[in-house]
Amino acid sequence: MSARLPRLAVLGLLLLLVLAIPQVVPGVYINVVARAAVYGIVALSMNVLVGYAGQASLGHAAFLGVGAFASGYALTEMGMPFGAALAVAALVGMAAALVLGGVALRVTGLYLALVTIAFGLFAQETLFNIRSLTGGGAGQPAARPSLFQGDVAYTYLCVGVLFLVILFDWRLTATRPGRAIQALRDDERVAASWGIDVTAHKLLAFVISGGIAGIGGGLFASIEQIVSKEDFGLSLSITFLLMTVVGGAGNRWGVVQGGILFAVLPTLLDRTHANFHVFPFTELTATWEPAIGAVLLLLTLTMFPGGIAQQQGALLSWLGGGPFTRDPDAHAPQGGGMGARP
Amino acid sequence: METWIEVVVFGLQRGAIFGLVGLGLALVYKATRILNFAQGELGTVPAFAALMVMTGFETVGDEVADRGLLLPATVVAVLVGALLGVLLYVVVIRPLGKVSPVTSLVATAGVALLLTTIEINVFEARARRFPRPVNGGFDLPGTDVIVDWHTVVILAALAGVALALAAFFRSAPGVALLATAEDPFAAELQGVPVERMRALAWGAAGALGALAGVLGAGVFESLTPGLVTSTFMIPAFTGVVLGGITSMVGAVVGGFALGIVSQAAIQIVTTYELDVPGPPQLAVLVVLLAVLLMRPQGLLGRSA
Numbered sequence: 001m002s003a004r005l006p007r008l009a010v011l012g013l014l015l016l017l018v019l020a021i022p023q024v025v026p027g028v029y030i031n032v033v034a035r036a037a038v039y040g041i042v043a044l045s046m047n048v049l050v051g052y053a054g055q056a057s058l059g060h061a062a063f064l065g066v067g068a069f070a071s072g073y074a075l076t077e078m079g080m081p082f083g084a085a086l087a088v089a090a091l092v093g094m095a096a097a098l099v100l101g102g103v104a105l106r107v108t109g110l111y112l113a114l115v116t117i118a119f120g121l122f123a124q125e126t127l128f129n130i131r132s133l134t135g136g137g138a139g140q141p142a143a144r145p146s147l148f149q150g151d152v153a154y155t156y157l158c159v160g161v162l163f164l165v166i167l168f169d170w171r172l173t174a175t176r177p178g179r180a181i182q183a184l185r186d187d188e189r190v191a192a193s194w195g196i197d198v199t200a201h202k203l204l205a206f207v208i209s210g211g212i213a214g215i216g217g218g219l220f221a222s223i224e225q226i227v228s229k230e231d232f233g234l235s236l237s238i239t240f241l242l243m244t245v246v247g248g249a250g251n252r253w254g255v256v257q258g259g260i261l262f263a264v265l266p267t268l269l270d271r272t273h274a275n276f277h278v279f280p281f282t283e284l285t286a287t288w289e290p291a292i293g294a295v296l297l298l299l300t301l302t303m304f305p306g307g308i309a310q311q312q313g314a315l316l317s318w319l320g321g322g323p324f325t326r327d328p329d330a331h332a333p334q335g336g337g338m339g340a341r342p
Numbered sequence: 343m344e345t346w347i348e349v350v351v352f353g354l355q356r357g358a359i360f361g362l363v364g365l366g367l368a369l370v371y372k373a374t375r376i377l378n379f380a381q382g383e384l385g386t387v388p389a390f391a392a393l394m395v396m397t398g399f400e401t402v403g404d405e406v407a408d409r410g411l412l413l414p415a416t417v418v419a420v421l422v423g424a425l426l427g428v429l430l431y432v433v434v435i436r437p438l439g440k441v442s443p444v445t446s447l448v449a450t451a452g453v454a455l456l457l458t459t460i461e462i463n464v465f466e467a468r469a470r471r472f473p474r475p476v477n478g479g480f481d482l483p484g485t486d487v488i489v490d491w492h493t494v495v496i497l498a499a500l501a502g503v504a505l506a507l508a509a510f511f512r513s514a515p516g517v518a519l520l521a522t523a524e525d526p527f528a529a530e531l532q533g534v535p536v537e538r539m540r541a542l543a544w545g546a547a548g549a550l551g552a553l554a555g556v557l558g559a560g561v562f563e564s565l566t567p568g569l570v571t572s573t574f575m576i577p578a579f580t581g582v583v584l585g586g587i588t589s590m591v592g593a594v595v596g597g598f599a600l601g602i603v604s605q606a607a608i609q610i611v612t613t614y615e616l617d618v619p620g621p622p623q624l625a626v627l628v629v630l631l632a633v634l635l636m637r638p639q640g641l642l643g644r645s646a
């Protein structure tokens with residue numbers, strides 16, 4: 001196959017590019033790269049719920065926060081090693097998601113979306129304010145592991161975990177439970193008629209999503225090495241939803257790019273504002289970032305429901321081993337998107 | 343005893359604002375089956391417009407609002423709100439087409455974020471003083487509880503809006519709107535201009551939101567970007583669900599119930615010195631879950 005070599009070459013170059021980024025980015029911005037990797041992980045977590053299972057989540061910052069505080073508590077109060085703290089974060093994230101998943105069994109659609117908003121606010125105002133667990137207003141310290149003390153090293157750790165989560169997500173969609181979860185998105189009753197246990201798989205989707213978000217939270221905690229409750233507000237939950245939709249719900253490469261885009265956008269705007277002295281950049285400061293995200297969301301929903309992934313359809317299809325075409329059937333397993341009609 | 347009378351009085355004040363925001367939510371949901379997350383910003387943006395009228399269009403200065411201009415400023419705010427509502431329908435909701443309710447909720451959440459960001463950039467992320475139509479209060483007869491005149495004003499406004507809506511739904515355009523909500527295709531066959539009725543509902547919701555914004559900013563006597571979304575939206579949502587999502591009366595009853603419940607939650611935590619942070623948010627979540635799990639059609643709604 002002659003088409004195989006150029007494909008591998010391009011993939012290899014992309015991988016090298018990703019691995020080179022932490023080396024070439026100026027020191028003051030290195031934490032932004034780590035944050036981008038964490039947002040990529042969160043986007044994959046959102047994708048399991050929104051893209052695969054077809055559930056709404058407008059309170060996802062709560063899961064990130066639960067993971068971050070759990071990791072901080074395990075590291076600081078219990079003196080656990082970093083790996084163990086990350087495992088605790090994943091478990092606590094799973095437990096929190098299991099609770100919400102239990103509600104999702106009875107409450108669906110719009111009402112579930114409302115519950116997730118209220119859950120997010122409850123987490124921010126009540127849960128994250130319990131001083132003995134979260135350190136209250138002062139925040140909870142979260143040290144980095146001894147092997148990854150430096151900013152660059154820690155960034156590589158975050159990028160590495162992102163790759164592991166992508167790998168996990170890829171295997172998930174190839175397995176029976178993963179496909180069963182995706183069957184729920186289109187029609188629960190049809191899925192049930194195929195012999196899929198709707199209750200179990202819906203809960204599984206929540207638990208997987210919560211676990212991934214918990215890991216993301218654990219990594220997030222040690223970027224700044226302090227966790228405070230102000231980090232996990234409603235606006236962050238909305239940002240998470242925006243990056244999933246703009247990236248292209250249902251497509252793992254799309255949502256990861258969405259996550260990275262929204263993580264670097266404020267810094268990007270700061271830099272362009274400081275360096276380019278021509279019109280749009282003179283007015284666009286980092287405070288406009290949410291507005292740009294919102295406009296991207298509205299453009300995505302009205303014109304490209306499949307998001308970034310839809311626009312890169314041909315490229316993603318080719319890189320995945322298919323033909324260079326935007327025909328949606330060419331990469332059938334990854335369809336869906338927010339625009340999927342009920 | 344008096345503390346509990348105070349809980350009810352404060353609860354009614356907050357609840358009336360929840361009710362005003364909730365009426366806008368229920369109206370839009372009834373007409374277009376969309377839960378409008380941007381309803382709160384349909385309140386904050388007009389409130390800023392009112393502030394501009396009262397300060398002589400000074401966006402970032404410390405000019406004190408001229409209370410004498412509050413009435414014309416409110417009229418301007420209501421017009422801005424109505425215009426914004428129609429604009430939102432024409433520019434965002436209609437081009438979306440037929441999508442799932444969750445997708446349209448996400449779109450309106452995007453609009454709320456967009457409007458809040460614009461407010462922050464134009465008016466800066468800080469509090470501005472915002473006047474009430476009537477200052478001071480009076481002693482509730484037989485007690486030491488002081489009732490703000492502003493509470494009376496809000497309750498009167500809510501009553502006026504409720505009466506106007508009740509009259510509207512008995513008039514010809516009101517019935518046309520109900521027909522549009524019930525069955526757009528059949529309504530169109532009967533010669534109802536469906537698109538125009540939907541735009542009308544969004545415009546009316548914007549006007550209601552503006553009223554909630556101006557009176558809600560008066561509750562705190564200050565206005566910050568995103569105020570209505572961050573303080574009144576989620577309880578209003580919950581109130582609407584509690585009352586039955588398409589029921590106008592339910593939106594008001596649910597709003598009052600939520601106002602009193604969140605106020606009572608704060609009071610319980612203070613009285614018994616419980617170490618529970620964020621009592622109103624906790625109460626809202628508990629009420630929402632209780633309603634959805636036990637009576638999903640709400641108190642006054644018909645079963646969905």
